[in-house]
Amino acid sequence: MTALRDSTALAEWVSRTRAGIGEGRFPARAFNDEAVYALEQDRLFTKAWCFLAHESEIPSPGDYVTRAIANNNIIVARDEHGEVHASLNMCRHRGNVMCKSEMGNASHFRCSYHGWTYKNSGELVGVPYMKEGYEGRLKRKDWGLVAVRVDTYEGLVFGCLDPAAPSLEDYLGGFQFYLDLYLKHGLGGVEVHGPPDHWVADTDWKICAENFAGDGYHTPVAHQFGFNLGYFPSSGTTHSQGWAVSVPGRGHGIGLGHSPDFPAFGGFPDELVAGMKEAMSPAQAAVFAQTRTAVGTVFPNLSFLMQPFSLVPGQPGVRFVTMRLYHPVGPGRMEMYSWCLVPKDAPQDYKTEAYRAYTLAFGQAGTFEQDDFENWTKVTRSAASGLVRDLDFPYVMGMESEPDPDFPGPGHAVRPYVNDTNFRTLWSRWGDYLAGEA
Ligand SMILES: [Fe+2]
The missing domain is CATH 2.102.10.10 (Rieske [2Fe-2S] iron-sulphur domain)
Incomplete structure (x- = not known):
């Protein structure tokens, strides 16, 4: 086991890590290390939006x-x-x-x-x-x-916190197109439904940011109950379909899960859909129509998820939106904020149903939430252990993927949805900040 005892050792580690990301590797140590945490505090969170x-x-x-x-x-x-x-x-x-x-x-x-x-x-x-x-x-x-x-x-x-940082518009770098999939649910936009769930977890913020940048890979396994019991209108066999879209150089990424049999704009009340189409551009509506699940991260630590969840197993799912913030408070430790967003223009019944679906799946005691944190907490604990911390993990899925020329949205869109491309983009940007080059 090596320790990152001084600034030279840390700078060398950052340099090796950045080279590794380009080759499809990422080190365990990043997920629970005092020196890495301190560097993120100094160079990332004081400069990013x-x-x-x-x-x-x-x-x-x-x-x-x-x-x-x-x-x-x-x-x-x-x-x-x-x-x-x-x-x-x-x-x-x-x-x-x-x-x-x-x-x-x-x-x-x-x-x-x-x-x-x-x-x-x-x-x-x-x-x-x-x-x-x-x-x-x-x-x-x-x-x-x-x-x-x-x-x-x-x-x-x-x-x-950085007066010299570029504007928010520049920072988002076109990812606004995809943020609108969560925010333009009608001409009135969205609003929070109640205060956020807020708790502390022994989990590194980056594990969550990565998962929500489009980890469709874990869903059929970690959340198997959702498929087996009929809470989730997809199946393990079709789940990999869709796109992973990222904004190279900015770090943002979104996974767009597609089910051929899931109706376009399904899971929303009919009276809302016309307003949604009006609020979005034709290209956004075309992306939305092909999306069952949209799970995205705004670099570094803000994420969104839109997915259907059935309140009664086997019944059509209600589509809900959650927004979450992973605020680091120590190596391998964070404060979690989780909101439910609902369309301002929606009927009250839908707002209540969407909040129920959110709470059952992704509230603090939600089923999906507990599945995730069980895994994330253990990943965090492993990352600090002696033999593990010098190991790399493979991030080679989709290394050869070419952008899909027929995809109607901007950014780097590759198929299938199950892909590591967004994660390499995310960690490349993180590496830029840690090296002082952002
Ligand atoms: Fe999950």
Whole structure:
């Protein structure tokens, strides 16, 4: 066993790992190692656009949630004019945490230590003993909450700690086409259905990000019950059909599972489908019509899944959408956030059914969720063990795949859906950041 004891050993490991990704290998150590975790904190999460919240979580002036990027706690709040701000959740006076709730509504935040008070937009407005104590030496305008750069796409609020990073639009690099498959469910878009499930897991964030970048391979095995009992309208024999689509150079990827007998736009109420087609471009509608399951990751740690799930085994599935964030909090450890997204324009009955399907499959105690975490936690534990950590895993599926010229969407689309191409794209981008080249 070798340890990545110093920066030279770590740089050599990153260099070897990047070369290995190009040849279809990825090291176990990446999934549970203190030095790799620290490097990700320094070079990846402080530079990438990281997901903070969905706008529908904070619909009214004063609404806020607290979230994190790397090891920074952040208040995401809607101000009195309706604008969304992200501010470091820290009083500028002595560094105390300002807001101790995960969500709520407040026009102002007041520090519980010395009482400095800020507007929810971050502006410092109240300092006790301002005249008597500071005698004109403190300018309130210089000591507002630290602002974090924010940008949005279709209701998704992202934050970036790097002022020099390219725009969110550039960062997404065309993956918006595929995000719309989850977000343009009618002209009104989507909204969160309730607060997110939120828990801590002894799992490395990358295992989840990879799985949701299109791991159709595990589904018939890890989630075998779904096929056997009739919860999932696909079978092990046809499950590999579809496409793996990635955005080279950006790291984003999506798996599009296709069942020849699954109806186009199936699993949604009829009255919603016309609005969905109107909200999407013809090319997006053409991709959607061929998609049973869409499972994608926005690099680095935000994922989406749309799939049908039968509330009664054997009955037609209800299509639901989940959005999830894997926030790393240590080597092999993360905070998980899982939301259910529903179309704003949908009838209430469908919203309730979709939420039930989501909860049964991918809520914290959901069947698919438990199947996955059972495996992911064990992968994480293995990755830290002495003999395992210097081993590579094979990522050679689809090494020879040529892009499908007939696929109607952008990006690098290969067949079949069961493929490692998206994972090589994902880890290549991760390697760029770890090497300081992104
Ligand atoms: Fe899974």
